[in-house]
Amino acid sequence: MADVSGLTIAAVERDTGLSKDTLRVWERRYGFPKPLRDPSGERLYAADDVERLRLIKRLLDQGHRPGKVVGTAPAELLRLLEAHTPRTAAALPGSAECAALIDLLKLHRSDELRAMLSQTLLKFGLQRFVAEIVAPLNRHVGEAWLRGEIAVMEEHLYTELIQNTLRAAINAHAARGTRPRVLLTTFPDEEHTLGLLMAEAMLVPEGAHCISLGTQTPLSDIRMAAASGSFDIVALSFSSAYPVRQAVDGLLSLRDRLAGEVGIWAGGAGICGRQRSLPGIRVIAEIDDTLAALRDWHNAHLNS
């Protein structure tokens, strides 16, 4: 069955994180992507092209320059990706569990998957579960998805089951009145919720008092919430799909409008390595760093 209809430019923006303006200017400058047009002249992107755009996005995030990679054939792109990721499939503590979980996911054995997640959580404890199981799993699933080894259904199922597991664990805690008070959320257009839940799962066992607003809170509401709730820290999460520029702008603007004694933490693949351009903001490069950041906060507030 030939899929006659392609994706609109808005859909591609949503799926790749590349702005409409960027997509149009790339077409003009580099000749790619060159979408078909519908009867009224609007762009229709082929699924293959979107796939390739995702590869390109990946390379840009790794530091490649658009002029070099937009317009390069997919095979070469893959080679570049491989070249840059001498990822150690090393024997990390939970890599056996990881592999087993991925296998279950690909077989759609959702019952066993859920059971094994719960079991692994009990075995490792919440924090190590997040750092040593969920974080690597996220990476694996994300990469497998880029390589087309994982279907949409599997990716959705994965997110859903992890979410159930983490939320159940978080909900079981009942910290009260402890410090610091942490407000967790994401900016608008950032709908990935897993990073947020992972952060919360790292913080809650330490006695931090977390209040999560879920995803997509407008900037002004974040400001209002932070001010009204006497929070010590506002924590934001950014996935790799989130436009870096937008993230940095938003964070600086938030830093500007928020009282100085309120800390701002920013984490996730979409913001990692940007500490330089974010004065007054604590960038959390890896999920483990959450604990380091928390320790720093405690050290800085021993007297109070």
Next chain:
Amino acid sequence: MADVSGLTIAAVERDTGLSKDTLRVWERRYGFPKPLRDPSGERLYAADDVERLRLIKRLLDQGHRPGKVVGTAPAELLRLLEAHTPRTAAALPGSAECAALIDLLKLHRSDELRAMLSQTLLKFGLQRFVAEIVAPLNRHVGEAWLRGEIAVMEEHLYTELIQNTLRAAINAHAARGTRPRVLLTTFPDEEHTLGLLMAEAMLVPEGAHCISLGTQTPLSDIRMAAASGSFDIVALSFSSAYPVRQAVDGLLSLRDRLAGEVGIWAGGAGICGRQRSLPGIRVIAEIDDTLAALRDWHNAHLNS
């Protein structure tokens, strides 16, 4: 303190949720907002205008039309917001708990709110908790939000806490190999997850074997998932914000492409009352009807 610098159009988009295109076309058509320009001709929006835009956005969400409210003075806008009529508060079972929960929400007592949700869940049982507490609460929160009585933060917090509670309850069940096998998800552009969780929470205690893909699964992937997983039922949820036309089209298209023995259930405010135009699809008008639908399915499959 004269604020020389205004907000860029990108910042306003982030803060208000109105797209750059929309902001420019409003300026052209209605003469508002009329931002200053920086030396290179780029728009700089005044803080007051952004505030007014946020008011306008609220009114649009209530159903007002742009032509009527963009260009109207702030005082008049506030009057319109006030004028929005409050609904009746009927005395249903569990309404005492509802009121108490709403009060806690407005006070931002998130700890107590979570505790009371867990407690109420235990008292009522999962199914009655969903039907008699969560469903009315949803309605109340939704209406209060339209009236401006509830801040964005409170609405987000509410969704987040309910989600934690429901997912913890769902995750605690461990049904295996039972029937029917139900696939739950929503169409793309439908990001409301609560309806889906409520349905799952109604079904799981009955021994139904639920697999949820979360929100926003493309139609073709729903079809593939349904076919590959030997499901008995595909359940879709539609919030009131979802365009009816799109829902009906999508459902009929899905019905067309799916094997006849696979049932399709459609529920939520966005689709209720449309049974007539949806042959071959079970429309679930109220959350309680989920159980009736399940009973019907069992009756029709006694022999197998």
Next chain:
DNA sequence: GCCATTAGTTTGTCCAAGACAAAGCGTTGA
């Protein structure tokens, strides 16, 4: 009286090409 069509209006998104600022890169000089 109640739906279903149809026609008319409103409204958001898309397009084009040009312009330019911000960021990256490379060179020079202290």
Next chain:
DNA sequence: TCAACGCTTTGTCTTGGACAAACTAATGGC
């Protein structure tokens, strides 16, 4: 080693026109 400079790349903003999708209002059965 690092600061300052110019050159190149790259993403965002601009304008005005166009049009499809959504909404409203009017019309025509049953």
